[in-house]
Amino acid sequence: MPTRVLSGPEPIVTPADIVGEHASDDPKIIALIAAVQAEIDGPSGWLGRALGKQKLEFTAAAFPCRDPIERHNFRLYPVVIPGSILMTYRDKDGVEQTIGPENYRLVGDRYVDFVRGYRIPPTECAPDAVRLVYEAGYNGIAIADGGTGSVPPNAKAAVVLGVQQMKAISAENLFLRSEEVEGVGTFQYTVSEQAGSIISKAADRLLEGLRVYS
Structure with missing residues (x-):
């Protein structure tokens, strides 16, 4: 279940933070x-963990079976920015489908769990049949306001x-x-x-x- 970087990360410091004589865009x-x-x-x-804001992609061959003790279905790369997850999969006919965000939730800063009662759909037999694209890192928005902080x-x-x-x-x-x-x-x-x-x-x-x- 590989994770790859689609864009970023944004730098967490600037040349102005570095001691010495140099331009701000050196x-x-x-x-x-x-x-x-x-x-x-x-x-x-x-x-x-992700520091600078970045867009990541997680792929899997299928949705994992729900374990009665450990209910978390996916473990993403922390820290996941709330509300940024796009979950898609290819069905048995190879057609891409999107799972609406009302069907899953972010638990902590990295786990994705399906809501109770959601029926996990069958997928195409392929190593990348399931795809989650999301943003991770610190976005400067307070945790209380739905962000990941500084x-x-x-x-x-x-x-x-x-x-x-x-x-x-x-x-x-x-x-x-x-x-x-x-x-x-x-x-x-x-x-x-x-x-x-x-x-x-x-x-x-x-x-x-x-x-x-x-």
């Missing part, structure tokens, strides 16, 4: 922020610290891959094993309380 600093954040944020990061300060501090560490090491440790930043253009980055280790060590203590263990 592409090198933006690249470093993206590289550091990618090491910890979202499905490809080691933190186990990005935890220690997460921001961890990214800032990681960027400072990356600035201090050799440029040889930041290899290249394609990435496009709106309003800036295309830059390239890939974090090497050595650089990734530096980021991890720099951020580990700051982020320990946020880490999600599967």
Whole structure:
């Protein structure tokens, strides 16, 4: 049941948060922020949760059987933004169908449970017959108002610290891959094993309380 990123994540810090003399849209600093954040944020990061707002896709071969003890049918990537889930499936004829949001609910910040009495439909036999598209991360809206709150300060501090560490090491440790930043253009980055280790060590203590263990 893979999860992939459709868009995002939005950066949780800006060049203005990084100490030093550089422009507010400095592409090198933006690249470093993206590289550091990618090491910890979202499905490809080691933190186990989404930080910057991002759109994700979860697919499964079928709806899981309802267990009388554990009623949660799907476990998504936290933190899920309430009201953002779109659930679809392909029926036995291969026709895509949508399940209305009145038939399921978000439990906590990651579980999706069908409402009592809803009859789970049969699906096409395919590894991606069921699809949930949703947004995850901190959207800046208070939890009391139906949002996920602001990005935890220690997460921001961890990214800032990681960027400072990356600035201090050799440029040889930041290899290249394609990435496009709106309003800036295309830059390239890939974090090497050595650089990734530096980021991890720099951020580990700051982020320990946020880490999600599967």
